[in-house]
Amino acid sequence: MKAIVLHAFGPPENLSYESLPDPAPRFGEIRIRVHAATVNRVLDVALRAGTQGHRKPVLPLIPGVDCAGVVDALGEGVTCFKVGDHVAAAGGMPLNPCPEDGAGYDGPQGMMGIKRPGGFAELVCVPAFKAHSLPINLDFHAAAVVMRHCPTAWNLLVNIAKTKPGDWVLIMGASGNLGAVGIQIAKNICGARVICAAGSGARAEAGLALGADHAIDYTTKDIRAELLRITGGHGVNVLYDNIANPKVLPQAFLGLGEGGRLVTAGAHGGPVVPIDFFHLYDHRITIQGMPGSRASDLPLCFQAAAEGKIKAPIAHVLPLSKAAEAHRMMESDPGMGKIVLDPTLD
Numbered sequence: 242m243k244a245i246v247l248h249a250f251g252p253p254e255n256l257s258y259e260s261l262p263d264p265a266p267r268f269g270e271i272r273i274r275v276h277a278a279t280v281n282r283v284l285d286v287a288l289r290a291g292t293q294g295h296r297k298p299v300l301p302l303i304p305g306v307d308c309a310g311v312v313d314a315l316g317e318g319v320t321c322f323k324v325g326d327h328v329a330a331a332g333g334m335p336l337n338p339c340p341e342d343g344a345g346y347d348g349p350q351g352m353m354g355i356k357r358p359g360g361f362a363e364l365v366c367v368p369a370f371k372a373h374s375l376p377i378n379l380d381f382h383a384a385a386v387v388m389r390h391c392p393t394a395w396n397l398l399v400n401i402a403k404t405k406p407g408d409w410v411l412i413m414g415a416s417g418n419l420g421a422v423g424i425q426i427a428k429n430i431c432g433a434r435v436i437c438a439a440g441s442g443a444r445a446e447a448g449l450a451l452g453a454d455h456a457i458d459y460t461t462k463d464i465r466a467e468l469l470r471i472t473g474g475h476g477v478n479v480l481y482d483n484i485a486n487p488k489v490l491p492q493a494f495l496g497l498g499e500g501g502r503l504v505t506a507g508a509h510g511g512p513v514v515p516i517d518f519f520h521l522y523d524h525r526i527t528i529q530g531m532p533g534s535r536a537s538d539l540p541l542c543f544q545a546a547a548e549g550k551i552k553a554p555i556a557h558v559l560p561l562s563k564a565a566e567a568h569r570m571m572e573s574d575p576g577m578g579k580i581v582l583d584p585t586l587d
């Protein structure tokens with residue numbers, strides 16, 4: 242098979258496109274013919290550069306922390322999938338063989354693409370219980386991106402903020418990964434009224450194109466005043482942040498109304514933000530941070546995507562051989578959207 246191999250941390254050129262023996266699925270594993278693997282700023286680009294040492298990546302490494310594709314071969318003991326099934330897999334998983342349902346496994350764990358071979362390859366093996374069935378009408382590129390971003394957004398908006406139909410929801414970072422799916426989940430799953438905010442007119446417009454009812458470019462408008470104007474003076478019920486921009490979030494926070502909920506899973510624009518505690522207690526506001534997601538939400542995300550309720554924000558799809566170029570593109574453009582590698586493309 243063809244695969245990307247990282248032999249040493251360093252520049253994008255260190256991602257070499259190589260021919261390797263096909264991997265054989267071990268006991269309890271399936272082999273996936275990869276059709277999509279996402280490229281990520283931290284888990285791929287920063288990892289390759291060598292700034293993610295705390296994750297203890299094992300070199301030489303086939304990167305790629307997720308994949309979507311077709312089951313191509315079954316290891317001994319696997320009955321829950323058959324060859325030809327459409328699946329996706331990501332994240333932490335056992336490093337040693339284990340039963341197909343993972344029962345009783347207490348050995349070492351690690352992420353694919355960091356501690357075990359990842360998705361930047363034509364073929365990858367994963368434990369069967371870490372693979373998720375895909376709706377047959379969901380394309381692989383969308384599935385990989387949905388798997389990466391939707392469960393976190395879904396957890397924040399549905400489970401944590403408990404967004405109800407008719408709620409006013411403010412989505413920060415309208416054109417970002419979590420922002421783009423957050424707009425669609427708030428609107429199409431929760432039935433909320435959605436206001437999105439971003440740091441340029443074009444990025445705010447992108448939020449409108451995804452279904453937001455209103456958009457605020459906070460570089461030209463007073464976000465608090467706009468929130469109060471749009472909501473008739475009530476303020477929003479939910480503020481979905483994930484950025485912690487210290488210049489913007491304090492004003493957005495003042496646009497939260499009575500009983501408002503601020504939810505977040507990220508702070509790359511901060512992390513320290515001054516918050517008006519008078520507004521916090523006076524309006525009985527709740528702030529809840531919640532990284533991660535619930536496994537039970539992933540099939541709901543896939544189904545919503547298959548039904549067209551969530552469109553995956555994909556900027557580029559490139560062949561596997563262009564992995565180094567994908568990394569360069571991300572490094573040169575901080576606003577670059579999602580890049581997907583497809584090993585079936587030439």
Ligand SMILES: NC(=O)c1ccc[n+]([C@@H]2O[C@H](COP(=O)([O-])OP(=O)(O)OC[C@H]3O[C@@H](n4cnc5c(N)ncnc54)[C@H](OP(=O)(O)O)[C@@H]3O)[C@@H](O)[C@H]2O)c1
Pocket residue numbers: 389390391393413414415416417418419420438439440441444483484486506507508509510511532533575
């Ligand atoms: N993606 C996930 O699934 C996931 C899961 C768990 C946690 N997180 C965390 O959630 C956060 C957002 O992730 P993401 O993938 O949505 O990020 P992203 O798409 O890279 O960026 C989201 C938004 O952040 C703003 N931004 C970017 N760089 C900034 C900077 N240097 N200073 C201030 N604002 C900046 C931009 O919005 P403006 O238009 O306002 O400038 C951008 O659209 C990150 O901290 C990430 O670690 C992400």
